[in-house]
Amino acid sequence: MAQLSIRDVRKSYGSVAVLNDISIEVEEGAFVVLLGPSGCGKSTLLHAIAGLHEIGSGSIVIGGRDVTDLPARERDVAMVFQSYALYPTMSVRENIGFPLKMRGLDKKAISESVDRVAAILQIEPLLERRPRELSGGQRQRVAIGRALVRDPKLFLFDEPLSNLDAALRGDLRAEIKRLHQRIKRTMVYVTHDQIEAMTLATKIVILNRGVVQQIGTPQEIYFNPANLFVARFIGSPPITLLEGKAVNRNGELRFKLSNSDVELSMPQSLGSIGRNDQTETILGLRPENIQIVREGNASLSATVDLVEPTGPEDIVTLNVQGAPSVIRTAAGMTAQGSSVGLELDLGKALLFEFGSGTRLS
Incomplete structure (x- = not known):
């Protein structure tokens, strides 16, 4: 597990400030959801944590290690994207095991790790199928498995359920929550769906126009909003x-x-x-x-x-x-x-x- 510290992070595109003095402390084993409207900076912040975007100033510390200037491959994080990004010519087993193959692990170690992850995600019957033979929910489970098999310090999720229909979204949301409770790893999750945020998070970070509006538990955010923006944004039906x-x-x-x-x-x-x-x-x-x-x-x-x-x-x-x-x-x-x-x-x-x-x- 790893603690995540985001300290005074700023990022701009030209004269447009996308992240404005962001500071967030994430405890080990927490499930933190970055929540806000489209264009608020939540995905940019997640990509900055992953090392996919450089920041203008500030620092990012993972597990006590300053990774601000490190490339993505050296940060020991795993990311699950909105698109499944599976290799179409590989089986499910090969897709999940691919990160370990790239690390040079032997076939036996890879097979054992893939079997372990498949059991956690309950996708053992799918291991020999190709992505085209899977439903959307099954593909996303495979994408999560590919992240899980690496045993990273930090899991990052970028709107992983947005391509699924409502029923599948609810099912997979519950599976992600169970997964977090089972493995107790630090997770940072981006969504614009407040139901996902309220049901998954141990801590929610509300963003608007690149500024943190409030940080708190789902109950704190709902019952004690810091300002009118948070009060309006959280709640269904609305306040x-x-x-x-x-x-x-x-x-x-x-x-x-x-x-x-x-x-x-x-x-x-x-x-x-x-x-x-x-x-x-x-x-x-x-x-x-x-x-x-x-x-x-x-x-x-x-x-x-x-x-x-x-x-x-x-x-x-x-x-x-x-x-x-x-x-x-x-x-x-x-x-x-x-x-x-x-x-x-x-x-x-x-x-x-x-x-x-x-x-x-």
Whole structure:
């Protein structure tokens, strides 16, 4: 296993900064997911760790060894790409064993290593097949096996599941998680899929425009987002955001919705946030903190814009004082176009500064 330290890493293409002062500490045996929208710099950072891209400044340390200026072949890392990159004329056995053949190992040692990896990945029946005879999921298992057989210090995954359909993606995601739990090796995984990030990671790094927005466990990222970008990016259905003004009246925090007379009483613990001059604020609530109730018992009223049945539950899009809100409800609980009451769990509310998106609570 190996610890990974990324220290003050910068990279630019001309005048465009792709990585801006990135610093991340990865513990031995951790599963770290680099998550963010397209173009945020996550793949560039992964390739820099692998030695495929040079960095402008900073350092990369793997297992206590500074590899910043070393070529990829000397870093002792293995990478699994989005494309399987298998040799079409080789069998599965030959594809998995190829890295060991290039190291000059004898045939017996290679065969034993391939058999061991095939057993871990449960692909023993596939060893004599060619890549063209495999499904997409099977090909990706072979690609993972080729990385695993090298016994590297660090595993790097560059969106390995993005070419698979939804069902296969879910199956292989579970297999990768089991693999990590079994071999307990340090892994760094790039994706733009938050479900992959939340289910796989021991630590998530949220990137945007080459800047680290937040580093934390999946629970920390979801329940305590550092800013409005993270709150918006994480969560499915997405967080509900209501614009308004926070006012502290004699120690009591009130939230007055924009373009509305509706005023909500916020928890006492948030009383120091508002000011008498009225602070422009964005209130955020996760879907599970919004419930449909009888209008007479409601904090707010809303109109149902869309109902998407998913079987045991519906995904319901609401219009709340002109703002969209997406929640889950029991199947058949409401209908499109109807008026409903909402009960808000304001004890779970997140408050952000309007404009900057800075977290206030």
